[in-house]
Amino acid sequence: MKRIFLIGYMGAGKTTAGRELAKELDLDFIDLDHFIQARYQKSVGQIFEETGESEFRNIERNMLREVGEFEDVVISTGGGTPCFFDNLEYMNQAGTTVYLKATPEALSSRLNTCKEKRPLIRDKDEEELYQFVVDNLAKREPFYSKAKIIFETEILVTREDVNEYVRNLIKIL
Numbered sequence: 001m002k003r004i005f006l007i008g009y010m011g012a013g014k015t016t017a018g019r020e021l022a023k024e025l026d027l028d029f030i031d032l033d034h035f036i037q038a039r040y041q042k043s044v045g046q047i048f049e050e051t052g053e054s055e056f057r058n059i060e061r062n063m064l065r066e067v068g069e070f071e072d073v074v075i076s077t078g079g080g081t082p083c084f085f086d087n088l089e090y091m092n093q094a095g096t097t098v099y100l101k102a103t104p105e106a107l108s109s110r111l112n113t114c115k116e117k118r119p120l121i122r123d124k125d126e127e128e129l130y131q132f133v134v135d136n137l138a139k140r141e142p143f144y145s146k147a148k149i150i151f152e153t154e155i156l157v158t159r160e161d162v163n164e165y166v167r168n169l170i171k172i173l
Contacts, residue, residue, distance in 0.1 A: 001071045002027060003095030004173070007088075007144055009137055010079040010118060011110040012100040013153050013162070018076040020166045025173075028073045032081060036063050044078070045119040057084045068094045083143045092148060096173065099147035104133045106154050149173070 002025065006014040015031050022029035033044050036059060040047055048056045060078060064087055067075055075095075082088040082097075091097045102110075108130040115121050121129055144150075151169055155161055 002073070003068070003071065004074045005068075005091040005095055005097045006074065006076045006100055007082045007091070007097055007147055008079065008100035008153075009102070009107055009133070009140060009144075011107045011114075011133075012079075012102050013165070014076040014100055016162055017100060017153065017165055017169070018074050020162050021169060022074040024166055024170060025074070028070065029076070030067050030070065030073055031076045032060070032064060032067060033076075033078050035067055036060065039063065048119070061085050061087060064090065079140070082147075083140050088143055088146055092146070096149065097147035098149045098151055098169065098173075099144045100153045101144070101150055102153050104130060104137055107137070108133045 004021070004027070006018045006021075008014055018031070019029050021027075036047070037043055040059070042050070044056070047059065051059070057080070060081055061084065064077065064081060067073070068090065077091075082091065088097070108126070111118065111121055111133065112126055112129055115124070115129070121132060124132055149172055151165075151172065153165055
């Protein structure tokens with residue numbers, strides 16, 4: 001029985017690498033945000049707007065507990081998931097946590113290309129986005145760094161990059 005939780009900041013590659021990792025290890029893949037969206041028939045942004053962050057984090061915690069019971073699975077969590085309640089401790093007990101770590105420069109560069117899909121950063125210019133990432137990453141790093149495995153994902157641009165990172169991660173796992 002394997003249960004792997006991928007954590008890290010938005011844009012770190014949790015979903016992209018997670019899908020490939022699950023495929024290579026012949027495991028199921030679950031993106032926690034997509035799981036929540038399917039359950040509530042609303043986007044994470046809509047849930048956030050309608051219920052507020054506090055209620056969204058409760059929903060996220062409950063859904064994490066649900067998918068955390070699945071076996072033979074790679075779970076990509078939301079960027080904030082490990083930073084609330086006892087979520088990180090739960091994931092560390094339930095399986096292997098992997099922090100996909102990247103610099104603020106790499107993250108803001110990746111995020112700049114897909115801002116429209118992310119309500120928190122949609123209206124930020126490049127400089128504002130970079131500062132936003134720096135500030136938020138500093139707050140979240142103490143949580144992320146408690147993962148069982150810290151895995152650098154600095155260059156994660158092409159399909160070849162993703163495949164190489166996944167092969168290297170499999171060696172560590």
